[in-house]
Amino acid sequence: MTTHELTEYQTVRVPWPDPSAADQQLAESLEGKGKLLRIRWLRNEQAEITAFARVGVVTFDQCQVAVRPKMAGGDLSVLRMLDYASGIHALRQLPPQRRIETGGLHLRDLVCQMLARAADDILRQGPTRSYLTRERSLPVLRGRILADRQVRARFGQLDQIECRYDEYETDILDNQVLAAGLNLAARSAAAAPVRALARRVATDFSALCDPAGLDPIDVAARLHYTRQNEHYRAAHGWSLLLLRGAAISDLYRAGNGQSRVFFFDMNRVFEDFVTRLVEHAFEGSAVEVRPQSRHRSVIVDELTGRPFGTVIPDLLLVRGAGATMWRRVVDAKYKLIGERSLDRADVYQTLLYAQALGATGATQQPPTAVIIHPGTPGSPHRLVARNTEGIRVARLRTVALDVSATLDALADRQHRDRLHAEVRDLLTA
Structure with missing residues (x-):
């Protein structure tokens, strides 16, 4: 798939014959949702693309459009800004000039790789478990009997008992956040090595938990760290960056196994970066x-x-x-x-x-x-x-x-x- 690249606030003309109806609808939504990207199709089978203060990638039916940072110094610099501003500090061992081997592709692959590596480290250390309260019908008594429910639903029946009990398991929020991010990384990473790594780790996490219904917008407020799960902090940071970068209303749609839109607002990234820098100073x-x-x-x-x-x-x-x-x-x-x-x-x-x-x-x-x-x-x-x-x-x-x-x-x-x-x-x- 062809990738058209441009930098923030740049306008370029690229060949784009016969855009599909889905591409035109996506382009209209991109401009309508806070001017994420503007695309004008011209008569000579070309398109005029204008970028704003958003960096990332959009996947259309015929091509990808990658907006690279200009004022921040490159994709890796944006990743390091996010790392510093969010307090993740997962890039301390990453050399300043290191680049992901993706053929010069976009910022999303960098985030996917950092998430997959951090999650893989957690699997090696052993995933966190916790006690969860379950209420189920069981053939034998476990925990305590729910007498009121037993009378209402199974009066006079003894083959199934309504029970409430605690289960020590891995299907908890800490693992669900990583599983949701890894599933998205496995579908959306453009570089084959990154996609393969994300798929392998995502498969392992799918056996631990079910992330269905997880809301990436408010999940951060539910995460709390202790000595038992402190090692999850960096991986959670990368997962939430990936999930939130794709969680744009009406723009998140699966197409050819990929997430269509992944953007960061550089106004917000720079503001958060400066805030953290001044606070530390x-x-x-x-x-x-x-x-x-x-x-x-x-x-x-x-x-x-x-x-x-x-x-x-x-x-x-x-x-x-x-x-x-x-x-x-x-x-x-x-x-x-x-x-x-x-x-x-x-x-x-x-x-x-x-x-x-x-x-x-x-x-x-x-x-x-x-x-x-x-x-x-x-x-x-x-x-x-x-x-x-x-x-x-x-x-x-x-x-x-x-x-x-x-x-x-x-x-x-x-x-x-x-x-x-x-x-x-x-x-x-």
Whole structure:
């Protein structure tokens, strides 16, 4: 099957004769569900494909469309960002330049391989078991008899007894999460070696449990880790990444044994990555990091006093209290920001955040907001908002984050400490 590749926010034209009705319906859904991908079929048996801030792969009847990351440094960098932001830490032993042997295929195969390897390690260690309460009709008494049910359903009958008992077995949530992810990996992996590994491990897990009916959206809230199942954490992380990447309403459909859609929202991935980085940088310091803090009193209706909307900066840095309190807003923007390409909407938004939420403590500087974006460190933007009297009321600074270099620094303790110090200096200057 032909694979058409492009990067985020790129538009390409590819040969695509006679698209099927299923392909046209899928393309319409992709654009309608938050602009995941846009496809326009042209008259000369070609198609114009436009990507947005989603990376991954879509499988059509005639071909695959793979959207690769541009600003994050490649598929493996995205995987390492997800690994760090989610706290999985399953890639510590993976060399920074290692690549999966898939003929240059997509991000989904990387996730499938990491899941299959982690699940295979669990099988070698021995899967977790737990006691589950069962209620069944049995020919002999086991556990305790359900007297009320026995009377209602089997009055006067002794060949079957309604029992409630505890069973020590492997059909538990920990194994079900892995089985669901492995089943999807076995169907959707494009690379033959990855697909073979996933099928083998999926077969082993199918003998342990039944994942039918598992909801990948809310299952994470039901997972709890103790010493008995801590070794499942990394494998659960990969399985949930795979399941959630495919769990897009109206887009998950089996076709030729494969999952049709697998996407990651890079805006969310970058935001989560920056949040975790800043939290770690200020860990143990006097600065408190508040992610996604909600403020309803910033914009209100002047007549009624009711909140007009909620202001939610990505990060709010806070130090001190009272008259000496220092606050700074930090926003993560997954955009390429050059010397002149600073979005006006982003400028107005962050300057409003600075004025409304920022505080300078004892200094005479105006409140400041910082935009962190992917890129090569260079000449940052330094903007200031002034009133008609020339008084500075807010400042805006941009900070470019080299994602690949940051990931390499995080993998080494000595470089990691230096990176954290640099982050603290940049965000408090």
